[in-house]
Amino acid sequence: MPFLYPLFFCSLFIVVYSQPSHPKGYFIDCGATELSVIDGREWLPDTNYVSAGVPKSINIPDIVPTLSTVRSFPLDGNTRRKFCYVVPVYRSAKYLVRTIYFYGGVNGKDSPPVFDQIVDGTFWSVVNTTEDYARNMSSYYEGVFLAAGKTLSVCIASNTYTNSDPFISALEVVLLGNSLYNSTDFGKYGLALVARNNFGYGGPIIKFPDDQFDRYWEPFGDSNPTIQSIRNVSVSGFWNLPPSKVFDTELISDQGKPMKLHWPPGPLPNSSYYIALYFADNRDTSTGNSRVLNISINGIEFYRNLNVTQAGVVVFATHWPLSGLTEIKLTPVIGSDVSPLINAGEVFDLLLLGGRTVTRDVVALEKMKNSLENPPLDWNGDPCLPRQYSWTGVTCSEGTRIRVVALNLSSLGLQGSLSPNIAKLTALTDIWLGNNTLTGSIPDLSQLKRLKTLHLEDNVFSGEVSPSLGDIDSLRELDKFVDIFSFLFLLNIFWML
Numbered sequence: 237m238p239f240l241y242p243l244f245f246c247s248l249f250i251v252v253y254s255q256p257s258h259p260k261g262y263f264i265d266c267g268a269t270e271l272s273v274i275d276g277r278e279w280l281p282d283t284n285y286v287s288a289g290v291p292k293s294i295n296i297p298d299i300v301p302t303l304s305t306v307r308s309f310p311l312d313g314n315t316r317r318k319f320c321y322v323v324p325v326y327r328s329a330k331y332l333v334r335t336i337y338f339y340g341g342v343n344g345k346d347s348p349p350v351f352d353q354i355v356d357g358t359f360w361s362v363v364n365t366t367e368d369y370a371r372n373m374s375s376y377y378e379g380v381f382l383a384a385g386k387t388l389s390v391c392i393a394s395n396t397y398t399n400s401d402p403f404i405s406a407l408e409v410v411l412l413g414n415s416l417y418n419s420t421d422f423g424k425y426g427l428a429l430v431a432r433n434n435f436g437y438g439g440p441i442i443k444f445p446d447d448q449f450d451r452y453w454e455p456f457g458d459s460n461p462t463i464q465s466i467r468n469v470s471v472s473g474f475w476n477l478p479p480s481k482v483f484d485t486e487l488i489s490d491q492g493k494p495m496k497l498h499w500p501p502g503p504l505p506n507s508s509y510y511i512a513l514y515f516a517d518n519r520d521t522s523t524g525n526s527r528v529l530n531i532s533i534n535g536i537e538f539y540r541n542l543n544v545t546q547a548g549v550v551v552f553a554t555h556w557p558l559s560g561l562t563e564i565k566l567t568p569v570i571g572s573d574v575s576p577l578i579n580a581g582e583v584f585d586l587l588l589l590g591g592r593t594v595t596r597d598v599v600a601l602e603k604m605k606n607s608l609e610n611p612p613l614d615w616n617g618d619p620c621l622p623r624q625y626s627w628t629g630v631t632c633s634e635g636t637r638i639r640v641v642a643l644n645l646s647s648l649g650l651q652g653s654l655s656p657n658i659a660k661l662t663a664l665t666d667i668w669l670g671n672n673t674l675t676g677s678i679p680d681l682s683q684l685k686r687l688k689t690l691h692l693e694d695n696v697f698s699g700e701v702s703p704s705l706g707d708i709d710s711l712r713e714l715d716k717f718v719d720i721f722s723f724l725f726l727l728n729i730f731w732m733l
């Protein structure tokens with residue numbers, strides 16, 4: 237679901253205050269050639285994090301610097317390819333990922349392309365910015381993911397509905413505190429933001445520096461009355477560490493009546509959601525009458541007898557089924573005639589993670605890539621996953637332990653050498669590398685015990701195929717051939733020296 241993001245940069249006042257330390261992570265201005273500073277934060281050019289695509293400029297005056305350039309990736313017929321940004325991360329840490337899109341007509345068409353976004357091996361969502369763009373607005377998507385390795389990849393990918401080159405304007409990857417959303421099993425799930433709102437608030441999006449992790453809290457009002465009161469709610473006791481500013485405003489019902497909140501605003505797909513609702517009593521002194529609420533969602537009891545104190549309280553569900561429109565009802569319990577109120581809420585869709593290619597194979601392929609002078613453009617991110625987005629020429633096994641089983645890189649015009657690390661891809665059964673200009677020696681492939689087919693013809697390798705190929709189990713039935721070269725031929729194994 238796309239969200240609004242301020243399109244124009246109107247920093248008329250420079251407010252001097254002591255900022256909390258900057259959020260830790262990466263703020264990447266896609267397509268930019270130089271650093272820009274927005275709200276005291278540096279946005280970096282993207283060249284160190286991505287190898288494919290071309291930078292393009294958007295021809296609209298006075299646009300926010302992060303939106304004024306994009307990186308655009310080639311749409312190549314019907315080939316499904318993903319193009320990934322790869323950022324270094326702390327393994328097992330949790331990150332907020334935000335992608336920002338503003339089309340600006342960069343590839344000539346009137347309407348922006350619709351495409352997919354992917355984090356590591358997991359399909360995250362469709363990126364459809366059509367509606368926002370028609371209103372001259374940018375769009376953003378936010379998710380929370382665990383870093384399973386030393387890098388995290390965020391990828392843009394074309395799909396059947398993509399009709400022009402996909403693009404991206406900006407990317408944020410922010411390290412989150414340990415306790416944030418920690419009731420979620422991040423080994424199994426990612427969180428895709430559906431809505432995060434400050435209720436009864438009408439100002440600009442609350443984000444860094446109010447939110448130390450630069451989460452976006454959007455304004456939300458409806459027909460319920462709103463209240464504003466500057467209070468000091470200490471948020472350190474909330475595991476999700478919401479900004480204390482969200483407790484400055486709330487929606488409240490008319491005296492003693494139940495409150496109905498139609499939130500999140502749009503219909504939702506049938507799925508499981510993480511929901512967190514934040515409350516703090518606005519009264520300065522205790523009148524002895526506690527504000528105690530029952531909460532139901534779509535008629536199902538969510539929480540009973542919630543005592544909303546001045547210190548504030550959050551209630552959350554980790555796997556709550558929702559489908560279609562959502563109605564949250566807050567009812568004062570008998571004996572508490574104080575009106576229900578609510579300050580803020582977050583809803584995330586639970587994304588089942590797509591898994592990862594076996595690390596050993598990923599490392600071997602990365603090393604192979606490094607020894608090629610012109611590896612295929614999409615050789616970044618997870619080599620096998622999501623399934624329809626494996627790297628060019630890479631075929632993988634099914635099941636839970638995902639291995640590389642075939643490499644077909646013939647006729648790709650590849651230059652450079654063939655890394656000996658290819659021999660570490662021990663699940664390989666087929667290798668086609670014919671008709672390239674690979675140089676250097678042919679590595680020892682005797683570790684590839686399952687190899688059935690090897691095509692190395694039409695390259696400029698020097699030296700000979702190692703005779704130890706004869707040790708490969710799958711070739712043993714042909715031991716009767718004395719001359720290794722002749723049985724290589726019979727086995728459909730070609731080479732050209």
Ligand SMILES: *[C@@H]1O[C@H](CO)[C@@H](O)[C@H](O)[C@H]1NC(C)=O
Pocket residue numbers: 350364365366367397
């Ligand atoms: C993208 O969104 C627009 C407007 O909501 C919709 O009309 C269109 O069908 C969507 N495109 C795809 C491919 O989902």
Ligand SMILES: *[C@@H]1O[C@H](CO)[C@@H](O)[C@H](O)[C@H]1NC(C)=O
Pocket residue numbers: 370371372
């Ligand atoms: C969007 O901006 C363009 C040019 O800046 C303008 O012509 C158009 O009317 C705007 N559209 C909307 C819906 O604001």
Ligand SMILES: *[C@@H]1O[C@H](CO)[C@@H](O)[C@H](O)[C@H]1NC(C)=O
Pocket residue numbers: 414415416418419475
């Ligand atoms: C979440 O973090 C809080 C605060 O550090 C801790 O008390 C709690 O046990 C954690 N919960 C889980 C499930 O790890």
Ligand SMILES: *[C@@H]1O[C@H](CO)[C@@H](O)[C@H](O)[C@H]1NC(C)=O
Pocket residue numbers: 466467468
């Ligand atoms: C909030 O706390 C600050 C410093 O701790 C104090 O100066 C201010 O008066 C407090 N405000 C309220 C409304 O209590």
Ligand SMILES: *[C@@H]1O[C@H](CO)[C@@H](O)[C@H](O)[C@H]1NC(C)=O
Pocket residue numbers: 506507559
């Ligand atoms: C949502 O999906 C679940 C499981 O697929 C199904 O049991 C349930 O009936 C669906 N609910 C709605 C409202 O469609």
Ligand SMILES: *[C@@H]1O[C@H](CO)[C@@H](O)[C@H](O)[C@H]1NC(C)=O
Pocket residue numbers: 526528543544545
């Ligand atoms: C609600 O919490 C307040 C402050 O902790 C306490 O004084 C009050 O007795 C509680 N009310 C109920 C009904 O538990």
Ligand SMILES: *[C@@H]1O[C@H](CO)[C@@H](O)[C@H](O)[C@H]1NC(C)=O
Pocket residue numbers: 530537540541567568569570
């Ligand atoms: C609040 O929930 C409790 C427990 O389900 C129930 O006994 C009580 O009647 C509810 N109060 C109201 C006002 O709905």
Ligand SMILES: *[C@@H]1O[C@H](CO)[C@@H](O)[C@H](O)[C@H]1NC(C)=O
Pocket residue numbers: 644645646647668
């Ligand atoms: C290898 O890839 C080339 C080019 O993509 C294709 O034409 C050829 O059929 C593939 N070979 C095999 C055996 O899959």
Ligand SMILES: *[C@@H]1O[C@H](CO)[C@@H](O)[C@H](O)[C@H]1NC(C)=O
Pocket residue numbers: 647648649671
């Ligand atoms: C060899 O590869 C080139 C592209 O690098 C291609 O144009 C040519 O047709 C290929 N030759 C054969 C025989 O496949």
